[in-house]
Amino acid sequence: MGDFYSYFFDHLPNVWSGLWVTIEATVLGAIVALALSFAFGFMANSRHVLVRGVSRVIVEFFRGTSLYVQLFWLYYAFPLLFSYELTPLFCGVVAFGMNYGAYGSEVVRGALNAVPKGQWEAAVALNMTPAQRMRRVILPQAWVQMIPPFTNLLIQLLKATPLLWLITAADLTTVIQQMRDRTGETTWAYLTLLVMYFILAYALTLLMNLLERHAKTRLGQHTSARSLLRSRSAESAEKAEVAQATGGGG
């Protein structure tokens, strides 16, 4: 134990740089994933069969192929085909973004469809344009429904970042692996890694809970301060459904 931690604290700058790569990959991957979630989610609700089809094919492709293989393909196969080498971080952001964007598009599509139809009808009756209906009425209500599943996907994305190790990006896992190799302290190295990922994941959960609370307050639903500390659970998902059902019926 002593060996590992003295090495760990002597090489804190390495830890920080590994942590930074992990955070970078998570945040950039999440931004790409969010953008793609909305793009494919809206496309899936399009009136045009071709647009729906394109979205369907892309989503199914990225959901149906392994993230692990996608990373390998981008990093090792892409340069052979196009004689252009991508940086490991770039490959990671693209693969995470596409993969979780594919899952996220289902979240967006589902949440848009879950807004009661009467809301759309009222917006038509008030003569709003299609864009106004979406932006002012449907999206603010759907957004609240999207946050809990988005939180799950974000945490999953974070937990997928150790795959970067396989394509030589020096992320947190890579750095701690190296320390384990130097010190031979397998137990403590991996325990440290577990704790660090847990802290990262929990910080993300808190952040997303705050976001959810903010969005709910705008819909006139109030949440207790205690629920902020709670990890995503079946209970809160259930509560969201109940709130939606009662909200819809007036």
Place this chain on the structure above:
Amino acid sequence: MATDPLQKTNPEDRAPETAAGHLVVFDQVVKRYGDHVVLDHLDFTVERGQHVTLIGPSGSGKTTILRLLMTLERISGGLIMVSGKPLSHMAGPGGSLKPASEKYQREIRKKIGMVFQQFNLFPNMNVLQNITESPVNVLGMDRAEAEERAEELLDMVGLREKITAHPTQLSGGQQQRVAIARALAMRPEILLLDEVTSALDPELVAGVLDLLREIARTTDITMLCVTHEMNFARDISDQVLMFDSGRVIESGPPEKLFGDPDHERTREFLSAVL
């Protein structure tokens, strides 16, 4: 009422009437869902300023008429005219009619407002925002002016003190009164009322109906109501249409229709609901 927020429309501002002078014309209107025929070659007309009530058994197509007028449903056949213009059709090549574009529909929809059974207030906005959203963003009204008018309308519906409340903080009756104010804020010429008291607790019904009577009495808005409240229908209507199986089987002034209906089916229906 101290102020009259509804200000009768200036006659000069009005669109020219159709040759026959009808505000709304249903001409051989058909609405089908798959094989199920809801409206079967329906003909009727509504005159400007009239209060028309649609009565009849559930599933007879009354609500579908309002939903067609609000362009929430697509027409399957026939023609609906509002102020002499086709509602869901526009001029196509060679004088033919083709389905209306969104832009065309928005132009004609300006004249029409609707109040729903389930209120459908926007939960992401407070009462004031619900009322001012479309006057500001659709009609392009100045925000201060829209808010002033919203306050007048809230005075009229008796909910001035709820101006910053969220829809979730209001009772059903209060929500419906806000929904009525919201519809009136768009200054519609035609107001569609779709079973507006059906989702309310019994003790809240009277307040909403009194408000609608007041609106019917003090404004020149043309009203089309679908209702199961026969006393209300008798009070406000100039014309009552009795529906059955997608057709008007009898129509007339309320005294005649409620007092001495011609049709056996009407008599049966009235004795069941009165």
